Amino acid sequence: MLAVQAVRTGGPEVLEVVDLPLPSPGPGQILVRHQAVGLNYIDTYHRSGLYPVKTPLVIGLEAAGVVESVGEAVTRFKVGDRVAYNGTMGAYAQAAVVPAERAVLVPDGVSLEVAAAALLKGMTAEFLVRRCFHVKQGDWVLVHAAAGGVGQILVQWCKALGATVVATVGSTAKATIARDLGADHVIDYSHEDVAARVAELTGGRGVAVVYDGVGKDTWEASLASLARRGMLVTFGNASGPAPAFPPLALAPKSAFVTRPKLFDYIVTTEELDESAQALFAVIASGAIKIDIGQTFPLAEARAAHEALEGRRTTGATLLLP
Ligand code: NDP
Structure with a gap:
């Protein structure tokens, strides 16, 4: 064969x-x-x-x-x-x-x-939205790389659960895809400041959860976009692994960080x-x-x-x- x-x-x-x-x-x-x-x-x-x-x-x-x-x-x-x-x-x-x-x-x-x-991509979305962080009606959610394989399913599943979805993408064509999937707000991170846009969209409150499969390049923006007691789910390394960080970095918002993988779910x-x-x-x-x-x-x-x-x-x- x-x-x-x-x-x-x-x-x-x-x-x-x-x-x-x-x-x-x-x-x-x-x-x-x-x-x-x-x-x-x-x-x-x-x-x-x-x-x-x-x-x-x-x-x-x-x-x-x-x-x-x-x-x-x-x-x-x-x-x-x-x-x-x-x-x-x-x-x-x-x-x-x-x-x-x-x-x-x-x-x-x-x-x-x-x-x-x-x-693989859909079961990943399943555990991320239902078991790792339980997305509920009315939650604000940030999904990175929303036009990608896992990203497209995450956007749709979060919408089906009643969340408000902020999606990031790397090009205008991908922004159209994210919007067509139902994303409420789309940020093109090739030229927009993600944390600043999230703050503007949420009236300064931030999002309940960030689903981040991009890793290194989005780490800072993801942490900065969280609401108080929000959760950063860093689940991939498309741009390289997320950096090491001191737990004290989570203190300003009492934030949670998890680094899950499908096979443990x-x-x-x-x-x-x-x-x-x-x-x-x-x-x-x-x-x-x-x-x-x-x-x-x-x-x-x-x-x-x-x-x-x-x-x-x-x-x-x-x-x-
Ligand atoms: P994607 O189809 O999402 O492809 C990756 C996307 O990441 C690209 O299309 C690109 O979208 C974005 N990206 C941002 N920066 C970079 C970069 N520097 N180099 C390459 N891509 C970049 O892939 P998958 O759907 O297969 O996987 C998405 C993520 O989910 C991966 O990190 C993967 O490892 C992770 N994953 C984790 C699992 C787990 O159990 N933890 C299970 C399954 C997947 P754009 O151009 O819009 O930025």
Whole structure:
């Protein structure tokens, strides 16, 4: 089967197309024939070495497809089931072996492409708005990189929960996307002062929560935009990791900072299933639309990484095997 390996850590050039034998599922595992692979920013951290991995490695954490064979003692799925998964390394391939306990059934009415585009990013939005910080009717929320994969879903989910959403984006075209998704206010941080605009919009009060997947470049503005007892959820490093800070920096507003990751919110299969069901429900109801902004052949994963890191993508990106 065709697969894409990071042969060592580094820039997009370390991604190489390789031919590997089709794996067979061991006890408790399923072999999934991929229809679509989800590209996620975390793939660039594995490739670059920001999150340490052992190379050579077939990277990628998310795909959707059809169960081709099942290992011993698998009762959760049968051959032919439509499934998706989002936490097992090795997705940049035409097929992968996955623990049955870490995959979910894709409901009728949701395409495998949408499942691959939505499962990791959408379940991230799910835990961020419902469990990490519980967004409520009337809350003011700041969402960074709102035209991106996770950002688009966050904006829509916060709106569905009754929040007032301030969205940041890096270009005029992305501002239009954020507005069309329902963002109440859009700030283009390529030339606007985020904290000053948030203060102006909120009458100096600030926002209850900031969802910050940008990291280094937005850290200061995010802290400065919080209301008293507000929470800064710093969940990604698109511009580089957020800096170290003294706890005393939180004292002026009694602020909270958390640095969560999805896999600590879907530890058990029950948590995984609940999160997936909540996501599929908001997709089925039409409350959240999944935008597949661009697709690349799997063999062109390198170009896909360049586009994602070059801020040239919007919504979700799929790699097609
Ligand atoms: P996106 O589609 O959001 O792409 C990243 C976006 O970040 C870009 O499009 C760009 O939007 C913005 N950005 C700002 N500064 C930079 C920069 N210097 N370089 C590159 N991009 C920049 O990616 P994803 O939806 O895949 O992920 C979004 C974030 O969420 C990532 O940080 C990711 O690691 C994190 N994440 C965290 C999870 C967790 O469990 N903690 C789970 C899933 C995702 P613009 O041009 O508008 O600024």
